[in-house]
Amino acid sequence: MSDEAATRWKSTTGPDQEVWLPRPGDVIAGRYQLEHSIGDGGMGAVVAARHLQLGEPLAVKFLHPRLAADAASVERFFREARAASRIKSEHVIRVHDVGMTEHGLPYIAMELLEGxxxxxxxxxxxxxxxxxxxxxxxxxxxxxxxxxxxxxxxxxxxxxxxxxxxxxxxxxxxxxxxxxxxxxxxxxxxxxxxxxxxxxxxxxxxxxxxxxxxxxxxxxxxxxxxxxxxxxxxxxxxxxxxxxxxxxxxxxxxxxxxxxxxxxxxxxxxxxxxxxxxxxxxxxxxxxxxxxxxxxxxxxxxxxxxxxxxxxxDKPSVSLIPPAARPSVPAFAVTETVLDLAPTRRRRMWLFGSSIGGIVLLGLGALALRAWLASTGPVSTPLSRSATAEPSDAPSAEHSTFESPPPPPVTSATRVGIVPSATASAEPPPEPTPQPRPPRIRPVPSASQPVRPAPPTTAPPISEDRR
The missing domain is CATH 1.10.510.10 (Transferase(Phosphotransferase) domain 1)
Structure with missing residues (x-):
């Protein structure tokens, strides 16, 4: 330390401070080298210093030995230093470090100000x-x-x-x-x-x-x-x-x-x-x-x-200490979950809705078909005839709801429902070949074929033997 700094140190300290205050050039905590006094009083003293490793100038405040002997005073000294360090405003002096010297003096290392x-x-x-x-x-x-x-x-x-x-x-x-x-x-x-x-x-x-x-x-x-x-x-x-x-x-x-x-x-x-x-x-x-x-x-x-x-x-009841962090799902995980599950849910809902719709449509179709059949009834199938064909059985009324076509004229040889006699040929007439069901169109009788009412369908046919 220069002579000027030493003179300035002594000029700002009294006899009592020279006894307890560390001397210029002393190193505190292995990293703060004291340079000159800034101010002192009944509570302590403030000394300019420099960080040996960083080369940064700073101020070191020491608590007076009279107060350093009281444990409550020392605790309050450190507690208030910690409180000041929690305030991050640019209008509060920054606190860098706190500790005790080798001689038991509490100190606070803080920002050195100019002005x-x-x-x-x-x-x-x-x-x-x-x-x-x-x-x-x-x-x-x-x-x-x-x-x-x-x-x-x-x-x-x-x-x-x-x-x-x-x-x-x-x-x-x-x-x-x-x-x-x-x-x-x-x-x-x-x-x-x-x-x-x-x-x-x-x-x-x-x-x-x-x-x-x-x-x-x-x-x-x-x-x-x-x-x-x-x-x-x-x-x-x-x-x-x-x-x-x-x-x-x-x-x-x-x-x-x-x-x-x-x-x-x-x-x-x-x-x-x-x-x-x-x-x-x-x-x-x-x-x-x-x-x-x-x-x-x-x-x-x-x-x-x-x-x-x-x-x-200006909210005195609010603390600047942030609350404890709550466990939460990372944002990217939530995004992946949404992107992965959303299509599956939509697909399931679509399939469910389609199934319900198909069942409803099938039921409506069945009801419509049943109503249509009830209104129309069974369809009769007319038999085809040729000029030389043997007489054939007339269609039964229980299978038709339409008017049956008029029967052919009755001859002496054939009659609907009459069993042929013994003099007739023993060979039965050939059965008609089944034909595909034609469209449900009512046949119109020709002019040469007289329209005759259909034989009664309720009475059974009378055989020749019963006569």
């Missing part, structure tokens, strides 16, 4: 209204995500809001010391001013935080944001007194000083919004959504983006 905190800027005078509004909106965006994760900062003040620059030159606000102010409530630490020397100040505490720092919620951060915005616009705090007790009494009982008394050009609507954040009753105090919506008319396009994100993230 200045808002406390240093406001010490020079009030900020331009658009810049002050954008800084509060960006800090509110970080707090909205923290509140959604159930984390309350409890130490919002200008010195904990770091103003840096993006690569495009736009302003970027980072919230520091996330949740470290919880260590201010360590039992046995009665020096409020010493505890708040680095991590907070009574001027930014809400009335409920003054009564009980352990029983506050996200609304105490809204109060602190109102105090910060008041100070950025006017370079004054809303409650002032000669001592800490007077400040605490003014916060709990007095009305804030009007902003226009310090800066007349502040719009009345903006001043009214600040006062809405400083309502002593937390139930009637403005929310982060109210603050973001009220600041829109005074914000730049970058600030409007933060306001939009606040509207989506």
């Amino acid at each position: 200045a905190d808002l406390g240093q800027l406001v010490a020079r005078g009030p900020l331009p209204i658009p810049l002050a509004v954008d800084c509060v909106l960006q800090a509110s965006e970080a707090l909205a995500e923290a509140h959604a994760a159930g984390i309350v900062h409890r130490d919002i003040k200008p010195s904990n809001l770091w103003l840096a620059q993006r690569r495009d030159g736009s302003a970027l606000v980072k919230v520091l010391d996330f949740g470290i102010s919880k260590l201010a409530s360590v039992e046995g630490d009665a020096k409020l001013t010493e505890t708040q020397a680095v991590f907070g100040s009574p001027a930014y505490m809400s009335p409920e935080q003054i009564r009980s720092a352990k029983r506050v919620d996200h609304r105490t951060d809204v109060w602190a944001l109102g105090v910060v915005l008041y100070e950025l616009l006017s370079a004054h705090v809303p409650f002032d007194a000669d001592n800490v007790a007077g400040v605490l009494a003014a916060i709990t009982a007095d009305r804030p000083h009007p902003i226009h008394a310090f800066r007349p050009e502040v719009p009345p609507a903006l001043e009214k919004l600040v006062l809405a954040c400083l309502v002593k009753d937390p139930a009637r105090r403005a929310s982060l959504n109210d603050l973001a919506s009220g600041l829109r008319p005074f914000a730049t396009p970058s600030g409007l983006l933060s306001a939009d994100r606040i509207d989506r993230a």
Whole structure:
């Protein structure tokens, strides 16, 4: 380490810190080489360092040995570091690592920032209204995500809001010391001013935080944001007194000083919004959504983006930790199943429908055929005759529903139904050759063949012997 760095290290540390704080050039955890001090106080110290393997600059924060001896303080130190690492907003300082040194000092390795905190800027005078509004909106965006994760900062003040620059030159606000102010409530630490020397100040505490720092919620951060915005616009705090007790009494009982008394050009609507954040009753105090919506008319396009994100993230009851993944069927498997089973189901339904339709058609056809046969009855078949043919039996009436053709004229030799005598030829007449059934056409008798009524069909034929 150079002499300049060593001199700067000693100039920022007191005698007590020189005893417990690691020296410049020391290597922490085998990978963080300390370079120079950034700041220190009653709670600990922050030192600039460099990662030996990556060559990346970073900051290392150490907890004071007085607090490191308390197991509850150490646990809260690490728990808040883990909570800050869960917030993925660009407006929250990134935490890289936590651990213990060889001498038992808890440390947090975090992002090293370039720029200045808002406390240093406001010490020079009030900020331009658009810049002050954008800084509060960006800090509110970080707090909205923290509140959604159930984390309350409890130490919002200008010195904990770091103003840096993006690569495009736009302003970027980072919230520091996330949740470290919880260590201010360590039992046995009665020096409020010493505890708040680095991590907070009574001027930014809400009335409920003054009564009980352990029983506050996200609304105490809204109060602190109102105090910060008041100070950025006017370079004054809303409650002032000669001592800490007077400040605490003014916060709990007095009305804030009007902003226009310090800066007349502040719009009345903006001043009214600040006062809405400083309502002593937390139930009637403005929310982060109210603050973001009220600041829109005074914000730049970058600030409007933060306001939009606040509207989506300001849900304190919702955790940022994703729920456990449920087992599910991959999308490609579902697609293959649908493509494989859909045609089979359609084919089965088509075959089932076709079978039912065929059965119905067959039944209707059978019914139609039966009705047709009942209406028409059996069809008679006329016998063909030749001029020399022997007489043949007439068709029976039980097989025909049409009028039978007129019988041929009866002669002495033949008669329908008469058995031939003994003098007749013993050779029976040849049986007629069966002919194919002609169409059902009623024969029309010729003029030479007289039409005679058909013989009665009910009486049996009379044989010659019975006579």
